[in-house]
Amino acid sequence: MLRKKIIIPALAVLLLPALTSCNDSSVENAGEDFKVYSIQQLKERATKDNPVKVEFWHSFGHNISQHLDPLIEDFQKEMEDQGIYITVNAKSIGGGYDGLRARVNQGTKTNSIPTMILGYPDHFADYIANDILLPLDDYIGSSDAEIGFTNDEVANDFVPSYWAENQMVSKDGKNIVAGIPFNKSTEVMYYNASVVDPILEANGWLTTDGQWDTPTWDELWTVASTLKEKVANGTCSWKYNADGKTATITAKKSDYPVYIDSEANFFITTARQWSNNKDQAVYTRVDANGNGTVVFDNAVTRQVQAYFMEKAEAGLWNLPAKVNQGYGSNMMVNNEAFISIGSTAGVNNNASTKYEMKVAPIPQKSYEEGVQAVIQQGTNAAILKNNSNNYTRLAAWLLIRYLTSTDITSQFSMKTGYLPVRKSALNSDEFQEFLADANSIFGGDTAKAINSAYSQQSYFYTDPAFQGSSLVRDVVDLMVQTIYCNGATIDSAMQVAYQSLRDYKINVQVIE
Amino acid sequence: MEHEEAKKPTFWANVGNFFKKIGSKISEKAAKKAGSSNKTQMLEWKKDGWKATVCLAPALIILAVFTFYPILNTFLVSFFPDYNYVTDEFGSFGFDSYALVLQDATFWRAMGNTALMVIVSVPLSILIALIITVLLNSIKKLQGFFQIIFFLPYVTNGIAFGLVFATIFSPMDYGLVNTLLNAVGISSVGWTGTTNIPYWAGLFVITVYAIWNGLAFKILVFLSGIQGIDKQYYQAAQVDATPRWRVFTKITVPLLSPMILYITITSMMGAFKSYSSVVSLFGESMGNGQNETFITAVGYIYKYFNRVVHDNISWVLSRASAAAVILFLFILAITGIQMWANKKKVHY
Numbered sequence: 001m002l003r004k005k006i007i008i009p010a011l012a013v014l015l016l017p018a019l020t021s022c023n024d025s026s027v028e029n030a031g032e033d034f035k036v037y038s039i040q041q042l043k044e045r046a047t048k049d050n051p052v053k054v055e056f057w058h059s060f061g062h063n064i065s066q067h068l069d070p071l072i073e074d075f076q077k078e079m080e081d082q083g084i085y086i087t088v089n090a091k092s093i094g095g096g097y098d099g100l101r102a103r104v105n106q107g108t109k110t111n112s113i114p115t116m117i118l119g120y121p122d123h124f125a126d127y128i129a130n131d132i133l134l135p136l137d138d139y140i141g142s143s144d145a146e147i148g149f150t151n152d153e154v155a156n157d158f159v160p161s162y163w164a165e166n167q168m169v170s171k172d173g174k175n176i177v178a179g180i181p182f183n184k185s186t187e188v189m190y191y192n193a194s195v196v197d198p199i200l201e202a203n204g205w206l207t208t209d210g211q212w213d214t215p216t217w218d219e220l221w222t223v224a225s226t227l228k229e230k231v232a233n234g235t236c237s238w239k240y241n242a243d244g245k246t247a248t249i250t251a252k253k254s255d256y257p258v259y260i261d262s263e264a265n266f267f268i269t270t271a272r273q274w275s276n277n278k279d280q281a282v283y284t285r286v287d288a289n290g291n292g293t294v295v296f297d298n299a300v301t302r303q304v305q306a307y308f309m310e311k312a313e314a315g316l317w318n319l320p321a322k323v324n325q326g327y328g329s330n331m332m333v334n335n336e337a338f339i340s341i342g343s344t345a346g347v348n349n350n351a352s353t354k355y356e357m358k359v360a361p362i363p364q365k366s367y368e369e370g371v372q373a374v375i376q377q378g379t380n381a382a383i384l385k386n387n388s389n390n391y392t393r394l395a396a397w398l399l400i401r402y403l404t405s406t407d408i409t410s411q412f413s414m415k416t417g418y419l420p421v422r423k424s425a426l427n428s429d430e431f432q433e434f435l436a437d438a439n440s441i442f443g444g445d446t447a448k449a450i451n452s453a454y455s456q457q458s459y460f461y462t463d464p465a466f467q468g469s470s471l472v473r474d475v476v477d478l479m480v481q482t483i484y485c486n487g488a489t490i491d492s493a494m495q496v497a498y499q500s501l502r503d504y505k506i507n508v509q510v511i512e
Numbered sequence: 513m514e515h516e517e518a519k520k521p522t523f524w525a526n527v528g529n530f531f532k533k534i535g536s537k538i539s540e541k542a543a544k545k546a547g548s549s550n551k552t553q554m555l556e557w558k559k560d561g562w563k564a565t566v567c568l569a570p571a572l573i574i575l576a577v578f579t580f581y582p583i584l585n586t587f588l589v590s591f592f593p594d595y596n597y598v599t600d601e602f603g604s605f606g607f608d609s610y611a612l613v614l615q616d617a618t619f620w621r622a623m624g625n626t627a628l629m630v631i632v633s634v635p636l637s638i639l640i641a642l643i644i645t646v647l648l649n650s651i652k653k654l655q656g657f658f659q660i661i662f663f664l665p666y667v668t669n670g671i672a673f674g675l676v677f678a679t680i681f682s683p684m685d686y687g688l689v690n691t692l693l694n695a696v697g698i699s700s701v702g703w704t705g706t707t708n709i710p711y712w713a714g715l716f717v718i719t720v721y722a723i724w725n726g727l728a729f730k731i732l733v734f735l736s737g738i739q740g741i742d743k744q745y746y747q748a749a750q751v752d753a754t755p756r757w758r759v760f761t762k763i764t765v766p767l768l769s770p771m772i773l774y775i776t777i778t779s780m781m782g783a784f785k786s787y788s789s790v791v792s793l794f795g796e797s798m799g800n801g802q803n804e805t806f807i808t809a810v811g812y813i814y815k816y817f818n819r820v821v822h823d824n825i826s827w828v829l830s831r832a833s834a835a836a837v838i839l840f841l842f843i844l845a846i847t848g849i850q851m852w853a854n855k856k857k858v859h860y
Contacts, residue, residue: 098822102822105820105821105824106821108598109597109598109600126823126824129824130599321706321707324702324706324707467824467825468823470822471823471825478797478802479801481706481707481797481801481802482800482801482802482803485707485708485801486708486800486801486802486803488801488802488803493802496802497802504819504825504828505825
C-alpha cells in the first residue's frame with residue numbers, strides 16, 4: 001500500500017516535465033516591455049559564447065529556402081564581423097502560409113511562437129487581435145542610422161502599395177506598421193505564343209517587339225474563340241524545335257482555351273475593374289477601428305459575373321476545377337489550353353519546350369477609362385513580441401532590414417522570381433540587365449514574368465485585412481467554384497455565401 | 513417482482529459482462545495453454561494489486577491527459593458559447609452552441625450522410641468479410657498466401673491507397689472505371705474530385721473505399737475466431753450430413769457472434785467518424801463547392817474547428833464541441849441499443 005502511495009505520485013512527477021516542456025520558453029525575459037536597444041547594447045549581450053537566438057518561421061519549400069538560407073548565413077557573418085553574434089534558426093512550417101498562420105494561432109496559447117515571421121496582412125490582423133504582434137514604428141523611426149529607415153526610403157524607395165498594405169490599426173486603435181514587405185508577386189497571363197501570336201498579329205494587337213502589352217477581356221475572348229474554332233476544324237497547329245529538328249503539334253482537344261487559376265482573385269479583381277472608381281468598395285471595407293464589413297453582393301459583382309458566365313457558357317474560359325485540375329498550367333503544357341492567368345510564382349509550370357511561352361499583364365476591362373486592377377500578393381516580415389525580448393527583437397529587426405535592403409531584395413528576386421520590394425533594386429543596373437534577358441533564346445522566363453508583373457505596378461491593389469478576412473476569401477473561392485463548376489446561379493451562390501458568413505458572425509451588407 | 517426488477521442488469525453491467533466474458537475466454541485459453549490454473553493466477557493478482565496499479569499507471573496517466581481530459585474539456589467548452597481559444601476566457605454559460613448546431617440544416621445533412629454511410633458500408637463490409645473468412649478457412653492449399661493477400665490493405669500506406677483510388681475512380685476519361693464505361697458507350701462519371709459529382713456516384717465510391725479499407729482487419733478477427741471454434745461441432749454436423757448453409761448459420765455464425773458484435777460496434781463507430789476518406793476523395797469542401805454534398809458529422813466538426821486555428825475565429829470552437837458532444841451521445845445511444853438488441857443473439 002505504501003509503495004503504491006509512493007510510486008503513483010512519483011510517476012506523475014516524472015511525467016510532468018515531459019508534458020510541461022510543450023510550454024517551455026527558452027527566451028529570457030520573454031514578453032518584456034518593448035524598448036529599442038542600441039547596437040552597442042546588442043553587441044554587449046550577443047557574445048560569441050552567448051549568441052542572441054532568433055527563431056524565424058516561413059513556409060518556403062526547398063526551391064525558395066535554398067536561396068534564403070545563404071542570405072541568412074551572410075547576415076550572420078556580417079554581424080559577426082561587427083562583433084555581434086546572432087544565430088538565426090530559420091524553419092519552414094508545412095502547410096503553406098495557412099499552415100504557418102494556424103501554427104502561430106495554436107502556439108499563441110502556449111507561447112511557443114517565433115520571434116520573426118512571414119505573413120499576409122490578414123495573418124497580422126489575427127496577431128494584432130491576439131496581442132502578439134510588435135509594431136515596427138519605433139525601429140523604422142529610430143534616429144540610429146544602423147537601425148532606422150530614412151524618410152526617403154519609406155516614402156520613395158519601398159514600392160508604395162507594398163508599404164501601404166502593412167499599415168494597420170492596433171488593438172488600441174493606433175495606426176501602426178505591422179510588417180515590412182519581403183517577397184512579392186502578382187498575377188500575369190501566360191500564353192502559348194506559338195499559336196496565339198499569329199492571332200494577335202492578325203488583329204494588330206502585337207507590339208513591334210512582339211508583346212501583347214495591353215490586353216483587354218474583349219481581346220481575350222476574340223483570341224479564345226479563334227482558338228476554339230481552330231481546334232474544332234483541326235487547324236490549331238504550330239511548329240517547334242526538338243533535337244535540332246522542326247516538328248509540328250496539332251491541338252486535338254481543348255475544353256476551354258483559357259483558364260483562370262484563382263477563384264477569389266478573379267472575383268475581386270474583375271469587380272474592381274468594373275467598379276466606378278478606385279475607392280468604391282466592391283468586396284470588403286474596413287472602418288477606422290479595423291472592423292470589416294463584407295459588401296461583395298452588389299450590382300457591380302452581379303453584372304461582372306453575368307458577363308463572365310456568358311463567356312464560360314460559350315466555352316471560352318473556365319476554372320481549372322471545372323476539369324478537376326488545380327492549375328491552368330496543367331492544360332497548357334498538355335496543349336489542351338493556350339492561355340492561363342495565374343501567379344508570377346508559377347512561371348516555370350507554364351513553360352514548355354513544345355511552344356514559346358510569353359507573359360502578358362492580366363486583361364483589363366479598359367485602359368482608357370474606368371479602373372485598372374491586378375492583385376498584389378506575397379508576404380511581409382513581422383516580429384512577434386510574446387516569446388521574444390528586446391535583444392532578440394532587435395536582432396530580428398536587423399535581419400529584416402538586411403533582407404529587404406536594395407542588394408539583397410534584388411538578389412533574392414533574381415533567384416526566386418519574386419518581385420523586389422524597393423525601387424532602387426528594380427532600377428539597379430544588375431537587375432535591369434537581368435530583365436533584359438527576357439527575350440534571350442536561352443530562357444529568361446522569370447524575367448519575362450517580372451517584366452509583365454512590373455508593367456502592372458501602377459494599379460496593384462490589396463484589400464484591407466480584418467479579423468475574418470481570410471475566411472471571406474475562402475467563402476468567395478467556394479462561391480465562384482460553385483457558380484462555374486457546379487451550375488449554381490449567381491443569386492443562389494451569393495445568398496449561400498452570405499448565409500455562411502453570417503453563420504460566422506461576419507458583418508455583411510447587400511448593396512443594390 | 514421487485515426483487516426480479518432489481519436483479520435486471522443495467523446497461524453498464526451488460527457492457528462490463530461483455531468484456532469480462534471475452535476476457536475470461538482469452539485467459540481460459542491462455543491458462544489451458546500454459547497448463548496452470550486460472551484461479552491461482554487471479555488470486556496472485558489480487559494479492560499483488562499494487563503491481564497492476566504500477567503497470568497500468570503510465571497508460572492511465574497518458575489516457576487521462578490525452579483522452580479523458582480533452583473529452584471533459586470538449587463537454588465543458590460546448591456549454592460556453594463565447595469561449596476564447598487563445599485567451600482561455602470562458603464567458604457565460606449557455607446552451608446556445610447546442611441550439612445553433614441542432615437548428616443547422618447542414619448538421620442534419622451531415623448526420624444523414626453519415627448514417628447512410630454507416631447503414632450501407634457496415635453490414636456490407638461485415639458480410640463480405642464473413643464470406644471471405646469462411647472461404648479462406650475452407651481452402652487447404654495456399655491458405656497462407658491468400659491470407660497475406662487479404663491482409664495487405666491493412667499494412668498499405670494510405671497515400672498508396674489514395675493513389676489506387678484516384679486511378680480507378682478518376683473523373684477524367686482516362687480513369688479505369690470511366691475507360692470501361694466509355695468502352696461500352698456510357699459517358700464518363702464524376703466519381704471523385706471537387707466538382708460535378710453525382711450523389712449516387714460519390715456514395716458508391718465512399719462505400720467501396722470503406723469496405724476495402726476495413727476488410728483486412730475484419731477478416732483477421734473473424735479468421736482467428738473461426739479457427740478457435742471447436743472442430744467437434746463441424747465433425748458432428750458432417751456425421752449428420754448437415755448442408756453447408758446450415759452449418760454456416762447454425763454453427764459458424766452463432767459461435768462467431770461475440771466477434772461479429774465486436775466488429776459491428778467498432779466498424780459502426782469508425783463509420784460514424786468518417787472524415788479523412790471523404791476529404792481525400794472530394795477535397796476539403798467535401799464535394800461540389802458550397803454544396804458540401806458529402807459532408808459528414810466529423811467533417812462538420814472539423815469545418816468549424818479549422819476556422820479556430822486557421823482564421824482565429826475563436827468562438828466557433830464551442831459550436832464544434834457541441835456538435836462533437838451530440839455525435840458522441842448519438843454513437844453511445846446506438847451502441848447501447850445494439851448491445852441490448854444483440855444480448856440474446858450473442859453466444860459466449
